[in-house]
Amino acid sequence: MDKAVFFDRDGVLNREIGDYVCKPEDFEILPDAVETMKDAMDLGYKIFVITNQGGIGKRLYTKEILKQIHAILIEACNKQGVVITEIFYCPHHPVRSNCICRKPNSLMLEKALAKYNIDPALSWMIGDTGRDMEAAAAAGVRGYLINPNSLKHEFLKML
Numbered sequence: 376m377d378k379a380v381f382f383d384r385d386g387v388l389n390r391e392i393g394d395y396v397c398k399p400e401d402f403e404i405l406p407d408a409v410e411t412m413k414d415a416m417d418l419g420y421k422i423f424v425i426t427n428q429g430g431i432g433k434r435l436y437t438k439e440i441l442k443q444i445h446a447i448l449i450e451a452c453n454k455q456g457v458v459i460t461e462i463f464y465c466p467h468h469p470v471r472s473n474c475i476c477r478k479p480n481s482l483m484l485e486k487a488l489a490k491y492n493i494d495p496a497l498s499w500m501i502g503d504t505g506r507d508m509e510a511a512a513a514a515g516v517r518g519y520l521i522n523p524n525s526l527k528h529e530f531l532k533m534l
């Protein structure tokens with residue numbers, strides 16, 4: 376079985392702006408984000424992004440825009456030789472519809488674990504909110520909570 380680091384997106388990989396990132400111009404990758412993913416890869420972890428994107432459910436932006444935003448992230452990673460295995464996102468928002476994928480639910484994590492044969496006990500979820508940690512716990516993945524916009528790449532080597 377493989378092991379993985381699951382990264383929340385907003386506030387972990389890109390700057391939390393206190394609102395939905397609705398357009399590519401508002402997507403600012405944090406200084407240590409790509410480095411941290413590189414560390415994870417070097418340590419033998421697969422890389423995933425697990426993100427709530429309820430702004431889609433609220434009709435603030437489309438899946439097409441989200442794809443453009445994620446293309447920025449993927450390109451920045453590729454430049455450094457970092458491969459994101461898959462980005463899982465929940466497009467739902469409770470104002471429109473309830474779902475079982477939105478964190479703190481763990482369905483996105485469980486899908487990744489099953490699809491890629493990942494051992495949850497060897498894996499980590501890095502997030503900046505309690506709901507990231509709840510989702511991790513529900514999936515049997517260890518949680519690592521950081522303050523928003525404070526990722527520091529050295530820490531993975533100490534886990």
Ligand SMILES: [Mg+2]
Pocket residue numbers: 383384385386387502503504
């Ligand atoms: Mg976040």
Ligand SMILES: [Zn+2]
Pocket residue numbers: 465466467474475476477
């Ligand atoms: Zn959902």
